[in-house]
Amino acid sequence: MTTTRTTTDKTPTDKTPSGKTPTDRPTPAVRAVRTPGGLSVRLDVRALIVVLLLLVAVLAASVVLIGTGDFPISAVDVLKMLVGNGSEGEEFIVHDLRLPRVLVGLLVGASLGLGGALFQSISRNPLGSPDVLGLGQGSTAGALIMIVLFSGSANQVALGALVGGLVTGLAIYLLAWKRGVHGYRLVLVGIGVAAIATAINGYLLTKADIVDAARAVVWMTGSLNGRDWHQVWPLLIMCAVLVPLVLANARGLRMMEMGDDVSYALGVRVERTRLLLMLCAVLLTAGATAAAGPVGFVALTAPQLARRLTRSPGPNLVPSMCMGATLLIVADWASQRAFGADQLPVGVVTGVLGGVYLLWLLVTERKAGRI
Secondary structure, eight states: OOEEEEEEOOOOOOOOTTSOOSOOOOOOEEEEEEOTTSOEEEEEHHHHHHHHHHHHHHHHHHHHHHTOSSSOOOHHHHHHHHTTOSOHHHHIIIIIIIHHHHHHHHHHHHHHHHHHHHHHHHHTOTTOSHHHHTHHHHHHHHHHIIIIITOOOHHHHHHHHHHHHHHHHHHHHHHHBSSSBOHHHHHHHHHHHHHHHHHHHHHHHHHSOHHHHHHHHHHHHOOOTTOOHHHHHHHHHHHHHHHHHHHHTHHHHHHHTTOHHHHHHTTOOHHHHHHHHHHHHHHHHHHHHHHHOOOOSHHHHHHHHHHHHHTOOSOOHHHHHHHHHHHHHHHHHHHHHHHOTTTSOHHHHHHHHHHHHHHHHHHHHHHTTOO
């Protein structure tokens, strides 16, 4: 028989003269479910509802996006074509041209959202995202080396971006190491590495001829234009391997947010877990950048928006994935609706929205006295 017990996480607070607590922020309802085999499962009801709503939103946005373009298709017809009920020409448009682009957007957004959540949780800093730590700039440097110095193909550019991200992540980890890696030092080192990588990228652009420079600038913007099944399968395999690995270590990551000493006392192998999760975050970010270019600010905003929706402590890994995919798909749809198909790269839209969000976040953190 299954028994259910409902508890509410509360923090002791003093009451005001009106009888209310100083904060009106509701606490998340947590439901503990015990299975017949004696396994106790902790279920955050609000977070589950948020994830379900985001999944519905991103699936609906994906269907609408598939039908958006120079040859518009209604949502009902898109669903029919996805199950094989359509003309040969329409199925070519949907299955060969638009569906791969949408799948790449979903996988890139989910990878960036999860990578951003990992970095922000490890650094314990809302600004600890790949955009700020320099991983995007490092991947860009690797791609530019392949474009400018070797005139590489699309696959070679993607490989260069992946290697550049891995090398940058390793450099950040080694430079931030001092009897362990701590959040404040990680962010500072990442900002410095980002500045160096940006300077390298500028130098490479000055050495490129006009054709390679134009190609490099287009790639650096971040776009889903022209993406096909060759980008889908590597991303899908990467996510199929890394996402379960990250979720398997989610408990240790949650404990690490309480501090290394507490985590050690609870039996968490802190440095091993931190290194493993940082490697996963670097691979997710570098793989997403290799597939779509440096799409800015999704990794920064998705975890923060997910946390504000769930109102739940902890890394919020699954909500961050869903939020990242939703943000990227909606941004791509907005760019096509506002400017026409393939006219405005999605990286421009996310950059503008993310920049506004970053300014708002900085103002909020300053008012709260945290910066």
